[in-house]
Amino acid sequence: MSERYSQSPMFDLTGKVAAITGGGSGLGLEMALGLARAGADVAVIGRRPRPIEEAVRRINDLGGRSFGISADLTAGGTVGAVFAQIERELGPVDVLVNNAGLVAGQGGRAIWDLSDDDWRSGISGILDPAFFCSRAVSKQMSDRGRGKIINISSGLGMRGARDNYMYGCAKGAIVQLTRSLAVSLGRYGVTANCVVPGFFPTEGTASSPMALPSAEFIPVGRVGRPDELGHLVTWLASEASNYMTGEVFVIDGGGLAGGYAPTGYAPVTPHV
Template identity: 50%
Template sequence: MATGNGTLQGKVAIITGGGTGLGKMTALLMAKEGADIVVAARRVGAIEQTAKEVRDIGPRALAIPTDVTDPAQVNNLVKRTLAEMGGLDILVNNAGIVRGQERRPLWEVTDEDWRIGIDTNLSGAFYCCRAAIKHFVDQGHGKIINVASGNGVRGARGDFMYGTAKAGLINFTRVLATTFAQENIQVNCIAPGFINVFNLQPEPSTRERPGTSPFIPVGRFGVPEDIGHLALFLASDASNYITGVLFANDGGGLAGGIAPTGYAPVIAMEED
């Protein structure tokens, strides 16, 4: 049985990239609050496993193999969701990939590398939003949660496609929020920091001591739960006046920036 407060009872959520990591944790946390889940990603084994775990919690689940860079497959994902789940209320655009840019000089990045990077991290979200939003408009409500990255806010060395696409996704969020605010569709963006996606079981105490992860102010990597809970908050009706907002969930890194940790001079106030 779902064990939460039922804040997403009767809602249907599509989660792309839902087979592993942040997407999987988001699926499970939303299921605990009662949402039926459609898991979409390329790897069949992974999405079926997530779907099984959702069903073990209680709600219905559907695993639909989908490559989000293919508009036809995305359209089919939304169509099947509506037909088989009977509705769609929440879309989490979590699919993304870092590929083809590993410390290469810009002149060695091929057209194909560029296209794949932008397609997976930006166009995929566009295809999903385009397919879902007409339905949201018709029913008079909808929630879209885009998962971007801190690399979409600041420049990272050599990060050409991923960072650029994620920056595009952040502003796409604002454009959608502004355009569809009156249709009661809320569109928000999460920028995760460094997340340990292999650790699906959160540590009992998630705060490690100083000395670890020197570039993250809180001193540790994030866990998928950090992001999943934020997505859960943004998916609920309790956040209906919040739209077009970027939620960086990164252990404090972006807020510090210039000297995230380790540089803390104490200087007496100058006398005249």
């Protein structure tokens, strides 16, 4: 699939610089590889140095330039310097993918068991990096008259889930951040869109209390393949999506189309 993308000039990201937060592992890594396969130079931002180094190596193997940087993106003061360094290494960022967001320790607890700090750190762990990174790139994107911000939300940002507070609230806020960015930056040629992934297996979800549901609870009967998410992000990063902004793109095997009854429930009106 990705080879076909890069053969189409519409999907070609050659010469573009993409930066992805949380790009060292899980879905972030898959998206980073997808962007690299389409020809982009990719800056990988994350917390842990080792997965970032590995991601950079894999991107280089694909023939692209890559730069890895380890940073705490919840510290607003340092985020500007991170992007300044990326610009020195690869050039100004054309595509920002706001993917970083803590998943571990988020769900499965009753509201009365959550402390002030649980709440604040849970929200800021997801929302702060997206806001700080968008702030860091939006001025240069606006000055250059082009740029694409792609935010990664979640199905849980659109629907409620039991004993899930910080993750759902912050992911819902990501959707709204997308709309604010789109409406504010559209006049400068900068677009912002949001991806809502359903259930994709990653290292993160494997270690999280929010276990993946059994495939029978997903309308198409399976969880997502990580490369499928890479295709979507590549499309959103490409010229093919230039007129799309402020939108929410759901990739979930039909999950959000339902939710009105248990999966597979199919009433039949008796013949009269």
